[in-house]
Amino acid sequence: MITSKIVEIGPNAIVENDPLVILFGPEATSNLKDVAVIQKFDEPHPEFKLKRGSQIKIREHSYTVSFCGKLVNANLQGVGHATLCFEPIPDTPLESAVYLSPEKFPGFAVGDKLTYIF
Structure with missing residues (x-):
């Protein structure tokens, strides 16, 4: 389990009717900060092992990973980057994205806690 906290939200990070958010460290x-939600991990450069079936909690909302792109774990570990998508998996999913179920955008606020459960 890895936890982070949202420390900043760019002015263009949350777009109405766009069911995704870009995370960075x-x-x-x-x-990048202009269009991203900035997360700070409790431990520096944690080892990520997200895969289909893993869980991500955002505040009290719990999501199941339905697809995890092959770049996600290395990007999260290196620079805290992933794109969280709250939509069905497309025919050609992004390799830097995590598609989550249920497909309901939770909203984000500074101070929110994210928990990654493998």
């Missing part, structure tokens, strides 16, 4: 560039 605090070392993201200012351009």
